Amino acid sequence: MKRFLNLTAAAALCASVPAFAQEAITYPAPSEIVAAAKAQEWATIAPSDLLVMDLAPDAAGKSRHVVIQLMPDPFSQGWIGNIRKLATAKWWDGTSINRVQDNYVVQWGDATEKKALPDGLETVPESSYTTPLTDPFAGMLLFAAIVGQKEAADACNRKSEDKISDCYREIERQVMHRDPYGDLYGFYKGWPAGADPDAAWPIHCYGMVGVGRNLSPDTGTGAELYTVIGHAPRHLDRNIAVVGRVIEGIEHLSSLPRGTGALGFYESEAERVPILSVRLGSDAQNVPSFEYLRTESDSFKAYADARANRRDPFFIRPAGGADICNIPVPVRRQTAK
């Protein structure tokens, strides 16, 4: 099976391709950079920040587990508090996946819309779609380093608080205004985020989990969730709460039959996929440990650079850039340290 669209195995093929044996330098693929990262460049994800969703077994009787990592402070914490309460109350048990829209989202929750919610859920204001960008929020400037502006970013970090906004704007003017969504973007605590000089917000990339809602001013409780299964719908950023990402088992959602109703909703009860249970990782049995590659680490910077400038043997022309959703943060089951 040689004739493929190569992503990660090209380097391994080099030995059998004489033309490349003659080259003095071979560059590692992004996956190879990640595989070579040091143990301390990986950060453990706390079990209490995991949400484990067990779906009914598939037609062949195989179990289907989906693991979601909840967004860390300071993003979307109001909804995430609600989600913790809903999981602890076992509220999702017996609900279902109700919507699968191609190149868009898979959505789950209570199809009847009649199930009573647990007490004590917060009504989160729209202002929580963004997080005030207080100094120090230096992680956001990491992006500058990724695109070769490390010195400028470091200089900004050394400015006094009243100057840091101007400094941001200057970097933005120079380099960063290449995201069509119009703002800075970068990585913070292992998550892609957008920012302007005043605020930051999480971004809708593939696999991100968000909170369904009705029309404004409703912001959703967190009981109705969706995950992205297509091209990043960035127009939803700052319009809907992003609360996490699927880190294992997304194939159990992305490969579901598409719904034939409006917006991809399933039209019959029989099509819906039953949810057996949703638990916080700290309340579930046999949950593996997960870790993510620290976005402040040297290996992450090298990985991001390699995603933007593919130099591994398959590629003949590096792109010279990458949109933030084309630099997925590596997450894996934790290996022994």
Add this chain to the structure above:
Amino acid sequence: MKRFLNLTAAAALCASVPAFAQEAITYPAPSEIVAAAKAQEWATIAPSDLLVMDLAPDAAGKSRHVVIQLMPDPFSQGWIGNIRKLATAKWWDGTSINRVQDNYVVQWGDATEKKALPDGLETVPESSYTTPLTDPFAGMLLFAAIVGQKEAADACNRKSEDKISDCYREIERQVMHRDPYGDLYGFYKGWPAGADPDAAWPIHCYGMVGVGRNLSPDTGTGAELYTVIGHAPRHLDRNIAVVGRVIEGIEHLSSLPRGTGALGFYESEAERVPILSVRLGSDAQNVPSFEYLRTESDSFKAYADARANRRDPFFIRPAGGADICNIPVPVRRQTAK
């Protein structure tokens, strides 16, 4: 089923939402702009530019048809010539879908790699990944109009040939350098394309079809094809030939079980999905007519603007921009004119 992530139906809901009944202006959703486009703004796709792939029926016995529109001149014509020959020779009949990699591609062709190719296939050079940008190639400048630089674009079009490149660069400097892949981008004859002052090339968006290949200088024949089922892998642009897009039935590919082998290849014969036949639309029976919204049309411009600045009732904050793969060109079955 009210609590949803609304894409297209929000306007229809307005009547039941008092807060919006009080607003003087309501903006149409992108889908509503498309639905209101005039008949002459739609262009018929010639049956000879369609590729119809029939898969074996699914587990429930339902037929699975996938319709691909081949890329128009001047893009990728060497490979497309080969694809026409392969279809005419019924070469794909009895081959299979062999790879499904989540958030990446579905790939099909001869899993044995032993099936003889028909005579007369062209060996296409890597230079064909791009197309020289000769004047008039005015369609590429349409993008300038979409982002509010129509006057500048028109002015460029009026320049003499030796000045047009400089004019391009100036527009790029002013406005367009917001694509992280570093170049101009726009729409040409109904297709998303990248461009620099010298050349243009097709772009890997969701649903685009490309040509699998081995390591450079191999460019692939067109016998091994894939389609994108995840976030746009733009790093493949100019590294692999893009030859078309799936315009109907992508759910038969995107919802297939993910392969568990390296790169998402299926590990057993039983997992592969048999391809019953692939035919040019002009050689197939009962193929519906399709049409796309002309990317030069006023309705397309309004649609693209609305995709970049969602003002329909669900949205509280328009993005102010959109990446080109988040502005999918509308294609539909042809309606009676």
